[in-house]
Amino acid sequence: MHIKVLGSAAGGGFPQWNCNGTMSARVRAGEAGLAPRTQSSLMVSADATHWVLLNASPDLRQQINDTPQLWPAKTAGLRSSPIEAVILTNGDVDHIIGLINLREGQAFKLYASDRVMTTLNANSVFNVLNSDHVERRPLAMDQDIAIEGASGQTGITIHAFDVPGKVALYLEDASKGENFGTQAGDTIGLKITDINTGKAFYYIPGCATVDAPLAKRLQGADLVFFDGTLFTDTEMIDQGLSHKSGKRMGHMSMSGPEGSMAAFEKLDVKRRVYVHINNSNPALDDNSPERTEVTNAGWEVSFDGMEITL
Ligand code: MLT
Ligand code: MN
Numbered sequence: 001m002h003i004k005v006l007g008s009a010a011g012g013g014f015p016q017w018n019c020n021g022t023m024s025a026r027v028r029a030g031e032a033g034l035a036p037r038t039q040s041s042l043m044v045s046a047d048a049t050h051w052v053l054l055n056a057s058p059d060l061r062q063q064i065n066d067t068p069q070l071w072p073a074k075t076a077g078l079r080s081s082p083i084e085a086v087i088l089t090n091g092d093v094d095h096i097i098g099l100i101n102l103r104e105g106q107a108f109k110l111y112a113s114d115r116v117m118t119t120l121n122a123n124s125v126f127n128v129l130n131s132d133h134v135e136r137r138p139l140a141m142d143q144d145i146a147i148e149g150a151s152g153q154t155g156i157t158i159h160a161f162d163v164p165g166k167v168a169l170y171l172e173d174a175s176k177g178e179n180f181g182t183q184a185g186d187t188i189g190l191k192i193t194d195i196n197t198g199k200a201f202y203y204i205p206g207c208a209t210v211d212a213p214l215a216k217r218l219q220g221a222d223l224v225f226f227d228g229t230l231f232t233d234t235e236m237i238d239q240g241l242s243h244k245s246g247k248r249m250g251h252m253s254m255s256g257p258e259g260s261m262a263a264f265e266k267l268d269v270k271r272r273v274y275v276h277i278n279n280s281n282p283a284l285d286d287n288s289p290e291r292t293e294v295t296n297a298g299w300e301v302s303f304d305g306m307e308i309t310l
Helices: 022-028 060-065 093-102 114-122 124-128 212-218 260-264 289-296
Strands: 002-007 041-045 051-054 083-087 108-112 134-138 144-149 152-162 188-194 200-204 223-227 271-275 299-301 307-309
Touching: 002 060, 041 152, 060 093, 083 093, 083 144, 083 152, 093 114, 093 124, 108 114, 108 144, 114 134, 223 260, 289 299
Parallel strands: 051 083, 083 108, 108 134, 200 223, 223 271, 271 299
Antiparallel strands: 002 041, 002 307, 041 051, 144 152, 152 188, 188 200
């Protein structure tokens, strides 16, 4: 199974267009050890020819242009794309807006939880994905689903499951109390399996906590891509960028007793890779003490274009 990180940053990307915070300013200045990153998405394929996108970021057009595997095959007709299907893990802007780049009458299949599909269905701008070409398929939770693409079976199965998280920012309902009206299906994780080889990995770009069911699920996994939004819960507040903590945004941090490095310590996951990394996160700097801490804990920090074969 072939996996490529299209975009390793969280919402806003790195640098973020309107951000003059230390990290964004440094990457904009071209400082060594800091690489620009686009917004959150992976691509996966069983045969390195037919690809499934995991999330569709606002930077998808640039990501396709930077990724020859996603160009129309030279021998193909006038309209063609190796993108067979798209699977969404939540309704966040950084994960759905790239769908708009996939208009122009191209056929593919779109999979999302009922909650996220309801949001897409309620927003008429997504009707640019003509239903004659783009079939919307509800992604049932806790089932193995063989992913069919525009030209047939992809050889990939998806097992989707609910994870602790928060409803998309633009859907928050303050009247609903502490969880802003979050329901099951608002934030999901995926287990992606190559049907032929049986190899599997997990993709969880947003997660508020590793609870007991999630820990059990991930125990012994070969590879997990996990929420790397923040290094510390209050870093956006500390850097003067926002009044929000990671907890308020539905993201657990890398560090600290409640962080992901601690949560994974006993899970025996062979390869742990952070994705969805916010532009405030000091671990984005290859030469930072935070990066050293992350590396020493056995984690990798993903970058755009990172490829893994399982
Ligand atoms: C998130 O991951 O928390 C969201 O993408 C934030 C946002 O909508 O900007
Ligand atoms: Mn996000």
